[in-house]
Amino acid sequence: MKRVLTRHVLQRGEARLSSVLLLLLVLAISWLLWSGLYKPLVIGLGAFSCLLSVYLAHRMGFFRHHDALLRLLPRLPGYWLWLLKEIIISSIDVAKLIxxxxxxxxxxxxxxxxxxxTDVGxxxxxxxITLSPGTVTLDVHEGKILIHCLTVESARELQKGEANRRAAALERK
Structure with missing residues (x-):
């Protein structure tokens, strides 16, 4: 019985109180900034959604990857800027096609x-890939990513590997 419980706890990931509170704080601030509505009912629903998200994160094993997430945090802004540029380029390409x-x-x-x-990477x-218009990630399994592309050209661009290299660079020390 103890072995089953230990495996179950490890599968979910140990949650330190500081990790839980940090995630809750980030979610609450994000929600408040994006919502723009500060009525009691809406704030209550927002608080409920943040708490539910933290609970689900714990159930899904999010805190097992907490250290990896903290390590890549400083590199995320640069990645997001590159990704935003790629999304804009893809949007223009898809608009031209349409x-x-x-x-x-x-x-x-x-x-x-x-x-x-890592799973996180x-x-x-x-x-x-899914955020970029014209491409959808269908499956991720054992390091292989199955992707549907709107055009052969977008598939070739993905196979060149720039997105792959940049995502992998996020998890390097």
Whole structure:
């Protein structure tokens, strides 16, 4: 019985009170900044959503990766700026495709081998790909990422590996 409980606790991830409070603080500040509505009912719903998010994060094992997240935090702003630029470029490319009467799309599915070694790095790469218009991450399994691309050109661009290298660089020490 003890062995099962230990494995269950390790699977979820140990949560230090400071880690839980830090996540709750970040979520609450983000919610307050993005909401812009400060009525009692809305603030109550926001507080509930932040608490629910922290609870779900604990259940999903978020705190198991807490140290990895803290390590990559200083490199995130540079990554976000690069990602924003890529999202804008992809948005323009997809808009051009849609506006052409012939609609020259060539849907394709590709598999990328992630250079990121941790689950956190692979999730960041998969989510970054999905944020870019015209690409959707379908699956992440054992370091392989299955991606649907709107065009063969966007698939080739992904296979060049710039996004892969940048996501992997986030987790380096």
């Amino acid at each position: 506006l052409k009467p012939s609609l020259p799309i060539s849907p394709t599915v590709v598999v990328l081998q992630s250079e990121a070694k 692979q999730v960041i790469l998969g989510n970054s």
